[in-house]
Amino acid sequence: MSTRIQPGPRERLLTAAQRLSYEQGVNVGVDALLTAANVARRSLYEHFGGKDGLIAEVLRRAAAEDLDAYRSAIAAAGDDPRARLLAVFDMLDQVVSAPDFRGCRYLGADLALADPAHPAHEITREYRQSLHQLLAREVSRLSLPHPARVTDQLMLLIEGTLATGAARPAGHPARDARALAEHLLP
Amino acid sequence: MSTRIQPGPRERLLTAAQRLSYEQGVNVGVDALLTAANVARRSLYEHFGGKDGLIAEVLRRAAAEDLDAYRSAIAAAGDDPRARLLAVFDMLDQVVSAPDFRGCRYLGADLALADPAHPAHEITREYRQSLHQLLAREVSRLSLPHPARVTDQLMLLIEGTLATGAARPAGHPARDARALAEHLLP
DNA sequence: TGCGGAGTAGACCGAACGTTCTATCAGAGA
DNA sequence: TCTCTGATAGAACGTTCGGTCTACTCCGCA
Secondary structure: OOOOOOOOHHHHHHHHHHHHHHHOOOOOOHHHHHHHHOOOHHHHHHHHOOHHHHHHHHHHHHHHHHHHHHHHHHHOOOOOHHHHHHHHHHHHHHHHHOOOOOOOHHHHHHHHOOOOOOHHHHHHHHHHHHHHHHHHHHHHOOOOOOHHHHHHHHHHHHHHHHHHHHHOOOOOHHHHHHHHHHHHOO | OOOOOOOOHHHHHHHHHHHHHHHOOOOOOHHHHHHHHOOOHHHHHHHHOOHHHHHHHHHHHHHHHHHHHHHHHHHOOOOOHHHHHHHHHHHHHHHHHOOOOOOOHHHHHHHHOOOOOOHHHHHHHHHHHHHHHHHHHHHHOOOOOOHHHHHHHHHHHHHHHHHHHHHOOOOOHHHHHHHHHHHHOO
């Protein structure tokens, strides 16, 4: 087997589309994707069936990566569930402070794609559900009276952090959200 | 002076664009706007110079209306600054529970328009600044040690409410956010 | 050596995009 | 009545959109 100098067109297309669909939004043109990936037009339709299929696969891949980032941040914070949950906001502080941060990819996709039948919506829904479960597992260990509600509130703080980070680049929304989470988790 | 059965083309265009650019996103087509407003193509370019000008004017108008809604909710809540601030979330509960709620118009515009030079961005920035001032005025009356930070946190709760409302239509994010605000405001 | 599959390059399609244009019409004012 | 203004209808512009198609090239394998 020969070691590939560069990955195949499917992989290049996914990588380029993951970056471009975030930088420019999911309404980025097919030509821009093909040029950035240096891939023939035909390859897109052979591998993904069309632009929608590519966008869907990009969201699936990004979701897996992002969920891993949450899992890593939680795992690295020790055993105390409270510390593990607060660590999420420390990780988000890094994310929203990055110079190329442009908001939540999944909310952006949901808002940009008006057609409720677009496959992207189901993927974003599953992503949020997975993240919700991730948080719920930690919250449940805290033996709070209303764990479901607290989990929803943590989700709201995360969404608020990402939205505020996109809307008002100055400031540190993740720190503000973390302080609110500290109040929330006794 | 004759009483107009229907408003002029400029007004019709603004009304239709305000609705359509929210329902379908700011990337809605010009043809759809003209058809919905029942207005000649030329009128758009005479009144607004182009689609960007129309979108900008729509955002200006929507911002004025939305700020008025916040002001009204605050004013109707009496004199206690804490009650006035919490009333914002009661108002938001109505907003995000509406069947046609599709998230924050201004965040949607910012995410959809990749070009940072698009006039829409300045308008959304000013809108958030005005809303921030509105909240800051109430927060300042509470004599808290860190009023600026609390104001930022309230903004984050508002953004989080709108984002969560768009992303997870079930549930009552505004109530969750209100509970967090109650912790925040002693 | 020849074959088959995968990838590239690029022309091409119909449709939609934002924009500009001409032509017509209705109403108000001189 | 004549004219000017603002609106209408709609053709047409060039570009870009997503998608299909043909032709050529490359490479592993038999």
